[in-house]
Amino acid sequence: MSSSYLFASILTLQIFLSSSFFQAAAENSRLFREYIGAEGKNVTFTDVPINPAVDFHFILSFTIDYTSSSPPRPTNGDFGAYWDTENLSPSQVSYVKAHHPNVKVAMSLAGDTVNDHRVFFEPASINSWVRNAISSITRIVKEFDLDGIDIDYEHFSADPDTFAECIGRLLYYLKQNEIVSFTSIAPYEDDSVQPHYLALWRKYGHLIDYVNFQFYAYKKGTTVSEFMRYFEIQSANYYGGKILVSFGTDGSGGLSPKNGFFRACSMLRDQGKLHGIFIWSADDSKEANFPYETQSQDFLTSMI
Ligand SMILES: *[C@@H]1O[C@H](CO)[C@@H](O)[C@H](O)[C@H]1NC(C)=O
Numbered sequence: 001m002s003s004s005y006l007f008a009s010i011l012t013l014q015i016f017l018s019s020s021f022f023q024a025a026a027e028n029s030r031l032f033r034e035y036i037g038a039e040g041k042n043v044t045f046t047d048v049p050i051n052p053a054v055d056f057h058f059i060l061s062f063t064i065d066y067t068s069s070s071p072p073r074p075t076n077g078d079f080g081a082y083w084d085t086e087n088l089s090p091s092q093v094s095y096v097k098a099h100h101p102n103v104k105v106a107m108s109l110a111g112d113t114v115n116d117h118r119v120f121f122e123p124a125s126i127n128s129w130v131r132n133a134i135s136s137i138t139r140i141v142k143e144f145d146l147d148g149i150d151i152d153y154e155h156f157s158a159d160p161d162t163f164a165e166c167i168g169r170l171l172y173y174l175k176q177n178e179i180v181s182f183t184s185i186a187p188y189e190d191d192s193v194q195p196h197y198l199a200l201w202r203k204y205g206h207l208i209d210y211v212n213f214q215f216y217a218y219k220k221g222t223t224v225s226e227f228m229r230y231f232e233i234q235s236a237n238y239y240g241g242k243i244l245v246s247f248g249t250d251g252s253g254g255l256s257p258k259n260g261f262f263r264a265c266s267m268l269r270d271q272g273k274l275h276g277i278f279i280w281s282a283d284d285s286k287e288a289n290f291p292y293e294t295q296s297q298d299f300l301t302s303m304i
Contacts, residue, residue, distance in 0.1 A: 028269050030300045031276030033057040033184075033212065033244065034293065035108065037083030039283035044087045045096035045103075048282050049290050051297035056103045057182075058096070059150050059212075060088055061281065062111035063140055064119055065133070072114045074122040077132030077166075081140055082114060083107070090144045097145070106148035107140065108186065112155075121153040121196075123166055130169045137170065138179050148182040149174065150212060151200075156192065160199035168204030175207055184210035187238075188217035189230070194237070201238050211241045212278050216254035227255040227264045235273070242275035249292060250284040257292055262299055276300075 032054045036043060038061035050056055060083045066072040068080070093105050110119050123129030137149065151167055158166075174180045185208055187197035201208065213234050215227065222230075235243050245268065247254055247261050255261045268274040277296045279285065285293060 027272045028274045029242075029276050030054045031057070031210075031244070032293075032297050032300055033059055033210075033276065033278035034282050035059045035061045035278070035280050036282035037061050037088045038111065038281060040084060041283040041286055042084065042087050043282050043286045045092055045105075047286060047290070049294045049297070050100050050103060051294075051301055052100070052102055053301040054102060054297045055276075056100065056297075057148065057278075058103065058105045058282075059278075060105065060107040060144075060146075062114075062119075062152065063107050063109055063137070064111065064114050065109075065136075066114045066117075066119060068115070070115065072117050074120065075132070076122070076124045077129035077136065079109065079133065079136040079140060081107075081144075082111075093144050093146070104147040104182075105144070106150055106180075106182070106184070107144070107146055108150040108152045109137075110151070110153040118155045119153070120155045120157045121163055121166075122157045123162065126162060126165050126169070129166050130173075133166070133170045134173050137174065141174075141179055146180065148180045148184070148209075150184045150186055152186040152212075153196070154188075154193060156196055160195045163196040164199040164203050167200050168207065171204060171207040182209040183207060184212050184244075186212040186214055188214035189234075190217070198237060201241070205238070205241060209242065210276065211238045211243045213238075213243050213246065214280070215246045216248035216252040216280060218254045220253040221259065222253065222255040224255065224260040224264045224267075227261075228267060231264075231268065231273070243273075244276040244278050245274070246278045246280065247292070248280045248284070249288075250280060252280070257295065262295070265299060274300075 063079045064082045065075045
């Protein structure tokens with residue numbers, strides 16, 4: 001091997017290494033997201049500490065396609081606002097956005113329950129569900145001046161392909177017409193849940209900006225190494241997606257800050273895979289005055 005060939009090879013290797021390092025480093029982000037408004041705790045946007053150096057997304061929880069009657073009835077894609085709209089009103093959205101230029105506000109579709117009844121994804125047909133969802137979601141987004149939507153159906157009476165088609169067409173319309181500027185999904189590891197989100201990801205993943213994976217739905221006492229393995233499994237499932245890490249402040253499962261959540265975040269950041277952190281939920285964090293919201297945002301803005 002000639003020395004000039006060797007020199008060229010080393011140069012190529014260096015360029016390759018530095019460009020892949022650059023790409024990896026660029027994948028880390030300062031995105032912090034938090035669900036808010038599901039639990040009737042009178043929590044407001046301004047209760048929550050907001051670090052000016054992060055990208056902050058509030059996610060209003062939830063907008064639901066059910067009636068508020070007793071018992072609640074599915075409405076085939078005709079959504080209404082079921083979060084605490086007294087404390088999280090259109091004027092409060094505009095106030096928090098005006099005072100914090102780094103804040104955007106989204107809403108999440110569906111959730112677990114409405115008035116203690118499970119919320120099912122239950123379309124009468126693809127076309128009718130999509131038509132109703134487009135008009136009701138567009139109306140609510142405009143009324144509250146929202147920036148994004150999150151998909152959090154957790155119970156299903158339709159198959160994965162129907163779910164993928166309904167949600168995919170909704171997301172396509174909302175993005176194509178610039179009704180929202182970002183979208184996310186909130187799956188968790190469960191045999192009755194994942195196939196729906198994976199079908200959606202396969203066909204319409206290019207329309208989904210973030211995967212709010214519910215790592216707090218794993219067992220309590222999850223260790224750092226288990227968490228790192230779960231992260232790799234879900235990164236393979238949602239290949240090419242921005243998988244955000246998460247924990248709950250409601251006493252749910254997963255890897256808690258006390259058990260090493262931020263250690264896991266450091267490892268992911270070293271690997272260039274820390275796409276952001278989200279917390280369920282502001283309502284649950286209010287009583288303790290949001291220590292983990294502060295810590296998460298401090299972590300995201302620290303250089304170590
Ligand atoms: C929330 O506010 C309402 C109206 O002011 C009050 O009746 C209710 O007790 C409050 N709930 C909590 C949990 O603070």
